Amino acid sequence: MASITDYGSLSSIDHGRELRKAVIAATVGTTIEWYDFFLYGTAAGLVFGKLYFPNSDPTTATLLAFSTYFVGFAARPVGAAIFGHYGDRIGRKATLIATLMIMGIATFLIAFVPSYDSIGIWGGIILTILRAIQGIGVGGEWGGSVLLSMEWSRSGQHNRGFLASWPQWGVPAGLFLSTIVMLGATALSGDQFLNWGWRxxxxxxxxxxxxxxxxxxxxxxxxxxxxxxxxxxxERAPIVEVFKKQPKEILLSALVRLGQQSQFYIFTAFIFAYGVGTLHLSRDFILAAVLVASCVSFVSIPLFGHISDRIGRRNMYLIGTVVCGLFGFLYFGMLDTAVPSAVFIAVVLSLIPHDMMYGPQAALIAEAFTPRLRYSGSSLGYQFASIIAGGPAPLIATALFAAYHTGYAIAIYLALCSVITLIATALMPDYTGKDVSTEYDA
Structure with a gap:
């Protein structure tokens, strides 16, 4: 095997082998980290309100549970700053090993957090701290995983969108694993699941x-x-340098995710509270629908990443943004019928418009940053969206429905997010097919 200093001597066969290993390592790692992250979202919608905030009415308990959920998103930019610095200083590989360990240990410890009945409000506080540690790990994971895949692409190869989409594929894979394991846990009786099965x-x-x-x-x-x-x-201080050199790209990276990420967490986290609490459907039914939706994404994410290599990253993203902005109205229209078949179809279809953006997104954002600042810049831009999009989305959706008693209020919110994303995407640089191995920030 080639040493770390002799890449130039790698044959095409050796390079292809190392590329496959890098893509597999990035994809498996993100699958595991998103398994951990999604478990929390599912549990927040199903049990955390009852276990850690039992003295509140159901709506308030749900809001409080999703508030602890939001903490993980607020911590992501912190993780992006910490691990972005080390990713640009000591390398992608070492940094990714650290993020996986941090995320995994925090998730494992959540299994042992006592409920309100045992230690009162301290259960919720410990849960929140572990959620923050989860967020720090995820904040550093994404950038390194994408670069691990994308930066093994040879100059002149027009497949970076496809390669970079595979760490994105880890999201539905993690969603699938977390959902199927949680589905198995919910096979227990109601009391058993609430007391210990969810752990x-x-x-x-x-x-x-x-x-x-x-x-x-x-x-x-x-x-x-x-x-x-x-x-x-x-760079000695890549975080400082990227804010000096490429502040526009950081801001635009966050805004291009607004329309995508807000939809995703409503479609995969808020749906549990909405489907079970409002539509009075069984939790297993909603879990099964989300499970099938994640399977559809196994195909659609790399497909749209591949298409972006053909028609351009930005063009593919613009198309996806428009479709996402309109789909929210169809989605809630089908949900509000409360007809199981219509609800099931709406949930299954929900991730396809999302994936039209998510497939090409990794390459669109990562390519915008010059190599020596790429881990820091792409991570910061990507994770800042967690504060304005993914984290508050379930909270905003819960509050909007409580105020207006219709899912269309949430659809309007999603459409407004898509409008902002449409503008940001039009301003985003597009490096499809260009060499991104040499510095280009001058």
């Missing part, structure tokens, strides 16, 4: 972390980062 999926996460570490320890550093080392172009 099993969190406990099992430690085994997945061990698998992810084993895979990531066997990969090489990316050729792009090794070139930075060889050329002595490592």
């Amino acid at each position: 099993i999926p969190f406990f099992l996460s430690i085994a997945l972390v061990g698998i992810g570490l084993w895979i990531r320890l066997g990969i090489l550093e990316t050729p792009v980062f090794q070139k930075l080392l060889n050329d002595k172009k490592i």
